[in-house]
Each structure stands twice: as structure tokens, then as C-alpha cells.
Amino acid sequence: xxxxxxxxxxxxxxxxxxxxxxxxxxxxxxxxxxxxxxxxxxxxxxxxxxxxxxxxxxxxxxxxxxxxxxxxxxxxxxxxxxxxxxxxxxxxxxxxxxxxxxxxxxxxxxxxxxxxxxxxxxxxxxxxxxxxxxxxxxxxxxxxxxxxxxxxxxxxxxxxxxxxxxxxxxxxxxxxxxxxxxxxxxxxxxxxxxxxxxxxxxxxxxxxxxxxxxxxxxxxxxxxxxxxxxxxxxxxxxxxxxxxxxxxxxxxxxxxxxxxxxxxxxxxxxxxxxxxxxxxxxxxxxxxxxxxxxxxxxxxxxxxxxxxxxxxxxxxxxxxxxxxxxxxxxxxxxxxxxxxxxxxxxxxxxxxxxx
Amino acid sequence: xxxxxxxxxxxxxxxxxxxxxxxxxxxxxxxxxxxxxxxxxxxxxxxxxxxxxxxxxxxxxxxxxxxxxxxxxxxxxxxxxxxxxxxxxxxxxxxxxxxxxxxxxxxxxxxxxxxxxxxxxxxxxxxxxxxxxxxxxxxxxxxxxxxxxxxxxxxxxxxxxxxxxxxxxxxxxxxxxxxxxxxxxxxxxxxxxxxxxxxxxxxxxxxxxxxxxxxxxxxxxxxxxxxxxxxxxxxxxxxxxxxxxxxxxxxxxxxxxxxxxxxxxxxxxxxxxxxxxxxxxxxxx
Amino acid sequence: xxxxxxxxxxxxxxxxxxxxxxxxxxxxxxxxxxxxxxxxxxxxxxxxxxxxxxxxxxxxxxxxxxxxxxxxxxxxxxxxxxxxxxxxxxxxxxxxxxxxxxxxxxxxxxxxxxxxxxxxxxxxxxxxxxxxxxxxxxxxxxxxxxxxxxxxxxxxxxxxxxxxxxxxxxxxxxxxxxxxxxxxxxxxxxxxxxxxxxxxxxxxxxxxxxxxxxxxxxxxxxxxxxxxxxxxxxxxxxxxxxxx
Numbered sequence: 032x033x034x035x036x037x038x039x040x041x042x043x044x045x046x047x048x049x050x051x052x053x054x055x056x057x058x059x060x061x062x063x064x065x066x067x068x069x070x071x072x073x074x075x076x077x078x079x080x081x082x083x084x085x086x087x088x089x090x091x092x093x094x095x096x097x098x099x100x101x102x103x104x105x106x107x108x109x110x111x112x113x114x115x116x117x118x119x120x121x122x123x124x125x126x127x128x129x130x131x132x133x134x135x136x137x138x139x140x141x142x143x144x145x146x147x148x149x150x151x152x153x154x155x156x157x158x159x160x161x162x163x164x165x166x167x168x169x170x171x172x173x174x175x176x177x178x179x180x181x182x183x184x185x186x187x188x189x190x191x192x193x194x195x196x197x198x199x200x201x202x203x204x205x206x207x208x209x210x211x212x213x214x215x216x217x218x219x220x221x222x223x224x225x226x227x228x229x230x231x232x233x234x235x236x237x238x239x240x241x242x243x244x245x246x247x248x249x250x251x252x253x254x255x256x257x258x259x260x261x262x263x264x265x266x267x268x269x270x271x272x273x274x275x276x277x278x279x280x281x282x283x284x285x286x287x288x289x290x291x292x293x294x295x296x297x298x299x300x301x302x303x304x305x306x307x308x309x310x311x312x313x314x315x316x317x318x319x320x321x322x323x324x325x326x327x328x329x330x331x332x333x334x335x336x337x338x339x340x341x342x343x344x345x346x347x348x349x350x351x352x353x354x355x356x357x358x359x360x361x362x363x364x365x366x367x368x369x370x371x372x373x374x375x376x377x378x379x380x381x382x383x384x385x386x
Numbered sequence: 387x388x389x390x391x392x393x394x395x396x397x398x399x400x401x402x403x404x405x406x407x408x409x410x411x412x413x414x415x416x417x418x419x420x421x422x423x424x425x426x427x428x429x430x431x432x433x434x435x436x437x438x439x440x441x442x443x444x445x446x447x448x449x450x451x452x453x454x455x456x457x458x459x460x461x462x463x464x465x466x467x468x469x470x471x472x473x474x475x476x477x478x479x480x481x482x483x484x485x486x487x488x489x490x491x492x493x494x495x496x497x498x499x500x501x502x503x504x505x506x507x508x509x510x511x512x513x514x515x516x517x518x519x520x521x522x523x524x525x526x527x528x529x530x531x532x533x534x535x536x537x538x539x540x541x542x543x544x545x546x547x548x549x550x551x552x553x554x555x556x557x558x559x560x561x562x563x564x565x566x567x568x569x570x571x572x573x574x575x576x577x578x579x580x581x582x583x584x585x586x587x588x589x590x591x592x593x594x595x596x597x598x599x600x601x602x603x604x605x606x607x608x609x610x611x612x613x614x615x616x617x618x619x620x621x622x623x624x625x626x627x628x629x630x631x632x633x634x635x636x637x638x639x640x641x642x643x644x645x646x647x648x649x650x651x652x653x654x655x656x657x658x659x660x661x662x663x664x665x666x667x668x669x670x671x
Numbered sequence: 672x673x674x675x676x677x678x679x680x681x682x683x684x685x686x687x688x689x690x691x692x693x694x695x696x697x698x699x700x701x702x703x704x705x706x707x708x709x710x711x712x713x714x715x716x717x718x719x720x721x722x723x724x725x726x727x728x729x730x731x732x733x734x735x736x737x738x739x740x741x742x743x744x745x746x747x748x749x750x751x752x753x754x755x756x757x758x759x760x761x762x763x764x765x766x767x768x769x770x771x772x773x774x775x776x777x778x779x780x781x782x783x784x785x786x787x788x789x790x791x792x793x794x795x796x797x798x799x800x801x802x803x804x805x806x807x808x809x810x811x812x813x814x815x816x817x818x819x820x821x822x823x824x825x826x827x828x829x830x831x832x833x834x835x836x837x838x839x840x841x842x843x844x845x846x847x848x849x850x851x852x853x854x855x856x857x858x859x860x861x862x863x864x865x866x867x868x869x870x871x872x873x874x875x876x877x878x879x880x881x882x883x884x885x886x887x888x889x890x891x892x893x894x895x896x897x898x899x900x901x902x903x904x905x906x907x908x909x910x911x912x913x914x915x
Binding site: 086088133134136137139140141143144145147148149151152154155156158159272273276279280283314315316317319320322323324325326327330331334356357 | 415419421423469472473474477478479480481482483485486487488489490491492493494496497501598599602606609613617642644645646647648650651652654655658659662
């Protein structure tokens with residue numbers, strides 16, 4: 032237990048000081064800021080998938096909905112961003128709850144599919160209503176010199192880095208609170224065996240919708256912060272089907288169902304993408320290719336995520352599970368209920384791969 | 387003739403193509419319990435294969451449909467036997483692995499073939515059906531799609547293997563206890579599903595212009611059909627194909643072609659809300 | 672040498688251990704009855720033998736060889752057939768196709784022959800060959816389930832609670848077929864809730880309680896002393912394993 036606190040402490044201190052230490056290295060500041068903002072989104076994916084067992088492809092879309100809401104509130108109604116932030120989160124949460132109401136009643140397959148369709152649909156809609164949203168050029172909020180906290184405007188560029196840190200901390204804290212709470216316990220019960228939970232009187236649908244709303248709020252928060260930082264949000268970034276994989280890849284890479292999986296995943300993913308872009312940036316589709324390859328490899332080789340691998344005994348369990356999945360099978364595992372979380376490697380049943 | 391009749395004719399012609407589009411997806415879902423998120427990528431691979439081979443050899447695109455089936459089916463077999471079956475045995479995890487694969491394929495296409503839009507141009511002239519000018523190639527596509535659909539259903543219903551595949555859809559463990567190697571049937575199902583996706587791509591390549599990302603739109607159509615028809619229900623899928631074709635054609639004609647995905651999304655939401663088991667009520671929830 | 676044996680097998684679902692340390696022998700040409708209260712692990716035992724559930728410990732021996740490493744379909748091809756609890760037919764397929772799949776690897780003519788044999792055993796099936804399994808009554812389903820298992824010409828048949836949810840008259844029909852099977856040389860393990868029925872036809876009996884064997888012995892022992900069995904069955908202190 033103690034080593035975990037130490038590592039967490041070290042990580043936190045590094046993140047906090049990195050802003051000051053790397054101030055003048057614009058490349059790295061940008062990469063880390065993005066990593067921090069996307070961590071919040073990845074953590075929101077982590078919450079839904081790892082704790083509630085719902086695998087969503089719309090987390091970045093909620094990120095976008097939050098950003099567009101706040102942006103439109105500022106542009107059309109001159110509501111300062113900080114205030115608009117709160118409203119935007121509420122709008123996104125409500126939106127997510129409505130979607131959830133329809134789709135969370137049926138199996139996980141449908142949910143993943145519908146979130147996918149939602150993302151694509153939003154992409155279309157944003158482009159269609161270009162008059163309001165800026166279409167393919169995106170929504171931009173005006174840049175004003177000087178510092179205005181209400182408008183989330185900062186003179187010193189480094190402040191945006193720390194804004195991102197705050198966002199990441201809020202998201203992680205939310206996840207932490209949920210995981211520790213009775214709510215989180217019930218969610219995990221639902222994730223593991225929905226029917227039994229329902230039989231015990233747990234209000235399954237209501238809890239799932241709540242988880243979805245919370246998760247969407249986390250993403251929306253990051254979205255507004257992104258808008259404040261880059262002054263721009265466009266359809267491709269928020270609702271592009273290639274980008275929508277980002278929180279998923281990060282979440283799986285870091286470890287679905289761990290407390291900081293989303294953060295760990297993004298901190299591995301974003302620098303990697305940035306480096307690749309530096310080398311091959313001119314080639315189209317490189318980021319997309321990278322997402323795909325990493326996702327495929329991560330699922331095959333480290334489905335439990337990097338964080339669980341790093342735990343004591345993690346490497347041993349990892350080797351066991353990998354050999355179990357690749358070797359000629361022992362007896363066939365019972366057709367088990369689908370594990371909504373990525374299964375803990377130590378409990379994995381022998382897999383039947385022999386053709 | 388009224389616009390409505392034209393919409394109707396158009397829809398009927400499209401429905402067959404859409405049905406083939408959805409067949410592969412439905413079979414894979416029924417047998418493997420996975421929503422094949424790589425479906426769009428496999429379809430578009432078929433389209434590109436037809437395009438380039440046709441360009442290079444001048445072979446008839448209709449003939450090339452068979453080549454597509456072999457190429458894309460083969461790729462599906464390799465994907466399943468060489469990768470998918472070694473991943474965690476959870477449908478959700480595998481679905482996401484397929485999303486990754488889809489990304490890889492589409493990026494590869496983008497890198498190799500560029501982002502230009504392509505189409506396979508063949509011109510046999512146009513015919514007039516109930517006031518709507520219809521290209522003869524569209525009619526041929528309709529015919530081929532119909533044949534593909536009918537043959538697939540026939541094979542499933544009348545061959546020993548086909549029946550075993552249908553049995554796996556019903557109850558995999560019971561199939562095993564009958565001494566039947568269900569894993570081979572899974573491989574077969576995935577291969578056939580991929581082959582059908584490739585064939586659909588080949589058919590579509592003569593119908594529309596397509597780019598590396600077009601697989602997405604086709605996949606969405608397939609998803610909508612599969613949900614509307616009932617997951618795992620092929621006959622329901624046939625009916626759903628017509629409905630989806632009607633919906634899409636109507637939306638394009640009466641509203642805007644830029645909102646087709648949204649229309650399908652709303653349709654799916656509606657189905658999930660009102661009749662989650664699909665039109666015939668036989669879909670798996 | 673026993674036809675089929677389990678050697679100290681344990682199996683379960685995830686963290687739940689359903690059976691522990693079970694060692695059982697099935698002699699060729701005999702019927703072994705397995706009884707016990709709900710949740711005792713009877714179904715798990717059969718599933719562990721056929722490979723539907725993984726073993727966490729122990730071995731399964733068939734004709735002297737360890738088959739623990741074989742997947743369920745390979746074991747079935749060896750001649751071990753199972754009739755699952757709740758029948759588990761293929762609901763969307765007809766009775767005839769359900770039967771045919773039981774003899775998947777056999778030739779057309781062989782399939783026809785075997786189907787005729789099954790129809791001899793269960794004449795009522797002849798009328799409903801074309802019907803979809805989904806619409807059959809419980810009793811009809813049970814007959815098809817047993818028939819399908821027999822289509823594979825098994826040397827060993829495992830039956831899990833055939834009387835579950837069926838009217839007594841129907842269950843009689845099923846049980847009538849068992850002695851005929853024994854005569855043909857099929858060895859049987861029968862898991863049952865209705866102890867009385869099992870006692871009538873079993874050669875040996877095993878009583879399971881909470882995953883372990885609390886009593887085993889020749890069925891004759893219990894036929895003469897019904898109270899002794901009731902005692903054990905109701906979970907009183909186990910009186911130890913019976914004389915072999």
C-alpha cells in the first residue's frame with residue numbers, strides 16, 4: 032500500500048513542478064497540457080467502463096458538447112466562460128442522462144454501438160448547422176489580452192498548464208470518490224452481475240444513468256478547459272471518429288477500473304503521438320494508425336492495463352494469463368457471463384483457442 | 387411519376403445492396419456475439435480492391451466481387467485465427483480490438499491510396515423505371531446482391547455446416563456437447579462475414595464514390611439494419627433493409643443528404659426504445 | 672478398470688468452489704445415480720466430466736487415459752454424451768435437425784439409421800420431426816434432448832435432472848428407455864432430484880452435499896432402508912462412505 036502512495040506522491044509532485052521546470056519548452060508544455068486535459072476524458076471513460084461496466088465511445092463527444100455549449104453561451108449570450116462552464120456541464124450531464132435512459136436498459140453491445148452512432152451524428156449535426164457552430168472551421172472564442180479569471184483568460188501561458196492540472200485532479204478526485212463510495216460499490220455490483228443486483232433491489236438503471244451523467248460531466252469540464260486554452264473547438268477534434276478512440280486507448284492502456292488508469296494512459300499515449308507526429312507528421316492518418324496499433328496490441332498483450340502490471344505480482348499474473356490465452360487449451364471454461372471490466376488476469380479462466 | 391414512387395423504386399434497388407451490407411455483420415454477431423466494428427473497413431477494402439484491380443486489369447467489376455470475397459474473407463480469417471481468438475474472451479474487449487483494427491486498415495488505405503474519392507465507372511446506359519432514370523449498372527448490382535443474399539441464406543439453411551452455424555447462434559455449449567468443433571465454426575463465421583463485407587464493398591464500388599472513410603457510413607447503415615431487424619435474425623434483416631433504404635432515401639430527398647447518419651442514429655434510438663428485439667421480435671437483446 | 676473416473680476433482684465458477692475432491696468410478700454397463708439437495712454440486716460434477724467447466728484440481732480418466740486436457744467437443748467425440756439440465760435444445764431449429772446435429776460427423780445413411788433407433792425408443796417423436804424445438808412441450812423437449820445425445824452412439828451417457836419441471840407421466844416415458852440403453856451397453860450417470868426413481872434403476876448411488884460425497888454405495892443398500900437415505904439426504908452427520 033505504501034509504495035502506491037509514494038508513487039502517487041512522486042507523480043503528483045512531478046506533474047506540478049513540470050509546469051515550472053519546462054516553462055520554456057513549448058513543445059512539452061503543449062503535449063503535457065493536452066495529456067492532462069485528455070486524462071480527464073480518459074478517466075471519465077474509466078469510470079463508465081471500469082466501474083460501471085459500460086464501454087463508451089462517446090466520451091470525447093461529451094468533451095465536445097461541453098466545449099460547444101460553453102463557447103456558444105459566451106459568443107451568443109456573452110456569458111463568461113467560468114460561469115458558462117457550470118451551465119455547460121449541466122447541459123452535457125442532462126444530455127448524457129437522456130441518452131443513457133434509452134440505451135442503458137439493454138446490453139453492453141448496444142451501448143457501445145449507440146455511443147459510436149452518437150459521436151458520428153454529432154459530427155454531422157455540427158457541420159450541418161455551420162451557421163451556429165462554425166462548421167468545419169470550428170467554434171472560436173475571442174482572445175483577450177490580460178488576465179480575466181471569469182473568462183478563464185490568463186496572461187501567463189503557464190497558467191493554462193495549471194488549469195489543466197486542476198481539471199485532471201478534479202476528474203481523478205471524482206473517480207476516487209465514486210470508487211470509494213457506496214454508489215461505487217453498487218456500480219461494481221451491477222457491473223459484475225446485473226441480474227443479481229436487480230434482484231437485490233438495486234435500482235440498476237438509475238445508478239447507471241447517474242454514472243453516465245457524472246462521467247459526461249468530467250469530460251465536459253475538460254472540454255471547456257480545452258476551449259479556454261486553445262480558443263478553438265472543431266468537429267473533427269470533438270466528434271471525429273478517429274479521435275474518439277483516444278480516451279478508450281488511454282483507459283485500456285492505463286488499466287480500466289484502476290484509480291488513475293486514464294492519467295497513466297494519456298501520459299504514455301500523448302508523448303508517443305507527439306513524437307510520431309514530429310517524425311511522420313506530414314503523413315496523413317498516422318495518429319489514427321497509432322491508436323489502432325496500440326489498441327490492438329494492448330488488448331492482446333496487456334488487457335489489464337499498465338498500472339495493474341506494475342502492481343506487486345502483476346508481472347507473474349501477466350505471464351500466467353498470456354500463456355493461458357495462447358497455449359493449447361486445458362479444459363474449456365464454462366460459457367461465463369461477459370466480464371464487463373477487463374478481467375483481472377489472475378482470475379482468468381483457461382481460454383479455448385484450439386481450432 | 388411522383389417523387390414518392392421514385393423514392394420507392396430507389397429504395398427497393400438499394401435494399402438488396404443494403405441487405406448484403408448487413409449480412410456479414412449479422413452472421414458474425416449471431417455466432418460470435420461480437421458487433422464487428424471492423425465491418426466498415428472490410429467493406430471499403432472490397433471497394434478499393436475492385437477499383438484497383440479493375441483499373442489494372444480491366445476485369446469486370448462484377449467478376450471482381452468474387453475476388454473481393456476471397457481477399458477480404460482471407461483477411462478476416464487471418465484476423466480471427468491469428469489475432470482475435472487469442473484476445474480475452476469478452477465480447478466487449480473484442481469489439482474494441484476490432485475498432486483498433488479498423489483504424490489500422492483505414493489509415494493504411496489512406497497512406498497507400500490517398501484521400502481522393504474513387505468510383506468504378508461502368509456505363510451500360512440508363513433505363514426508365516416508373517419515371518425514375520435508373521442506371522443499368524444499378525440494376526445489375528441489385529440482381530447480384532439479391533443472389534448473394536439468397537445463396538447465403540440457402541447455404542445456412544440447407545447445408546449441414548450451415549445448420550451447425552445456426553445452432554451455435556442458439557447455444558454454443560450444446561453444440562460442443564454434440565461433439566462439434568464450434569471454434570472452427572466461429573472461424574468460418576468470421577471469414578464468411580468478412581467475405582460478405584468485401585462483396586458488399588465490391589457491389590457498392592459501382593454505385594457510389596467512396597474514400598477511405600466511407601466505410602463508416604456503410605457500416606452505420608449495416609448497424610441500423612441489424613438492430614432494426616433484430617440482432618442475429620437474418621430474415622428480419624431483409625425486412626429492415628427495405629425500411630432503412632426507404633428512410634435513407636426519403637431523408638436524402640426530402641431533407642438533406644448531409645444528415646443521413648443522424649437519421650439512422652435516431653432510428654436506432656427509436657427501435658431500442660420501442661422494440662429492442664427488432665421488427666420480428668426475434669433479435670437477441 | 673472403470674470406464675469413466677474422476678480423481679479428486681474440484682471445480683467451480685470464479686471464486687465459488689462447487690465440488691471438491693470428488694473421486695467417482697463408473698463401471699461399464701452400470702447406472703450410477705447422483706443425488707443430493709439443491710446446490711450440492713451435482714450439475715457441476717457432470718459439467719466437469721464433460722469439460723463444460725474447468726477443473727481446478729484433479730483428473731478425469733476415460734478408458735485409462737487422462738482427458739482433462741481435452742475440450743468438451745473432443746470428449747463428446749470420444750463417446751461421452753450429456754443431456755443437460757433444462758434440455759438446452761436449439762430453439763430455432765426443427766426436431767429433426769436437432770437430432771441430426773447429435774450425429775454431425777456421421778454419414779447421411781448412418782444418421783438415418785440412428786434416427787430410426789431413437790424413434791424406436793421414443794415413438795412420439797415421429798410425429799413432430801418437423802416442428803421447431805421452441806414450440807415443443809417440456810416432455811417432448813426432454814425426449815429430443817435424450818435422443819440427440821443418443822444420436823452420437825455414446826458409450827457413456829450423462830443425464831442431468833431429466834425430471835425437472837415435467838409431469839410424472841412424461842418422466843415415466845423417459846425412464847422407461849433407460850434399461851433398454853443399459854442393455855445396449857451404454858453406461859449411465861444419472862443426476863436426479865427424485866431419489867425414488869433413481870433407486871429403482873441405479874446400480875450404485877452417490878449422495879452429494881455441499882460439493883463433497885457424503886455417502887456412496889450399492890443402490891440395493893438404500894432400497895431396503897429408505898430412512899437411512901433420508902437421513903443422509905437431509906444433511907445430517909454423514910455416516911461415512913459405504914462398503915464398496
